[in-house]
Amino acid sequence: MSPAALRGAVDLSSLRNRPAPAAGAAAGAAAPAGAVDVVVDATDATFGEILELSRTVPVVIDLWAEWCGPCKQLSPIIEKVTRELDGRVVLAKVDVDANPQIAQGFRAQSIPMVVALIAGQPVPLFTGAVPEEQVRDVFAKLLQLAAENGVSGTLAVDGAAAPGAAEPELPPLHAEAYAAIEKGDYAGAIVAYEKALAENPRDEEAAAGLGQVRLLDRVQSLDIQAARAAAAAAPLDVQAQFDVADLDLAGGHVDDAFDRLLDLFAALPADERTPVRERLVELFGLIGAADPRVSAARNRLTSLLF
Structure with missing residues (x-):
């Protein structure tokens, strides 16, 4: 281009x-x-x-x-x-x-x-x-x-790290997860974060990292056009809707992902809703409780539950 x-x-x-x-x-x-x-x-x-x-x-x-x-x-x-x-x-x-x-x-x-x-x-x-x-x-x-286009310069690079104090050394399992992510080994990163949470269930960074890398692992093999076609053809197919919601979230379309899953939750029988609620809660954690879009989606989910 x-x-x-x-x-x-x-x-x-x-x-x-x-x-x-x-x-x-x-x-x-x-x-x-x-x-x-x-x-x-x-x-x-x-x-x-x-x-x-x-x-x-x-x-x-x-x-x-x-x-x-x-x-x-x-x-x-x-x-x-x-x-x-x-x-x-x-x-x-x-x-x-x-x-x-x-x-x-x-x-x-x-x-x-x-x-x-x-x-x-x-x-x-x-x-x-x-x-x-x-x-x-x-x-x-x-x-x-x-x-x-005639732009081929090279800058003299500062060999030092960016200004400020040196970053603290990562815990071993976090470092293992980061190394796996850089290699595209999302499954390995998931294992490392799960081990970190097993050792310390209050490790918020590991919990956040686990949610993010699970999302990347789920979307890496998806074809966006095929996924959207499958979801359109089967509005109540939970996995098909999950796939498109994941792609939307990974692409930054947060409201679209939440709305899709909330609409699915509303349309399903009560005894089939649990996986959708659990996925929504997982995605809420990825975006963060302070985000107004999460607050709005939580409110709608609560209204659908009662």
């Missing part, structure tokens, strides 16, 4: 001429001299620098949010692949809740959404959580496209 593919569909003009931040601010753009970190946070105020940086190296934009479970699984993979490219690509992470102008500029209707900038022009990459192998393939094609 050419960098001009989204012209007319994506308007970044309002972000192009932002004033540069004061010296020392976390801008996300590389200084001409000195080493830089290739993984940065981009904001509405600093996005103009990101656009300029994309004339030197391709910039990958990771649009995410704190409540988005699939985002938390995908972002470490993108960061790992970016760092391995030693300054040939920059990753700019954008919290869509804190930076609505960027989200609007890219017309981000679901997250995680990953796009790239080449010489200031947007290039769509993918939406939803994808395995590491696919991320690597997309990045390789992005580098080829960038070179074809």
Whole structure:
């Protein structure tokens, strides 16, 4: 796909001429001299620098949010692949809740959404959580496209970790799960998180990780068109509806996933509802109790129960 593919569909003009931040601010753009970190946070105020940086190296934009479970699984993979490219690509992470102008500029209707900038022009990459192998393939094609358009610079990479204190060492079973996820071995990650919860049932991070990796494991082999066709053909087929709800959630369409399962719950006989309720509770845990969409869905579920 050419960098001009989204012209007319994506308007970044309002972000192009932002004033540069004061010296020392976390801008996300590389200084001409000195080493830089290739993984940065981009904001509405600093996005103009990101656009300029994309004339030197391709910039990958990771649009995410704190409540988005699939985002938390995908972002470490993108960061790992970016760092391995030693300054040939920059990753700019954008919290869509804190930076609505960027989200609007890219017309981000679901997250995680990953796009790239080449010489200031947007290039769509993918939406939803994808395995590491696919991320690597997309990045390789992005580098080829960038070179074809005269963007083939390399930044001097800061060999140090990102600013701030070193991250605490992960517990062994958490580290085992992360290693399995990076290899695309979701079954292995599930086993590791289950062991962690067996040792400590109050391990909230393991519980959250288990829910997220179970979702990734379920969707990795699904064909979205086939799944939607099966669900449309059999509205009361619980597994068919589960498959589409999983795909919707992995793609950031949270309300669609909840509504589908709540409609299914309402349509089923009382003695067949338990698996649907359990799946809803699992998905609520992925998004987080504080999210208003979870609150609304819980309220509807409660009203259907009584």
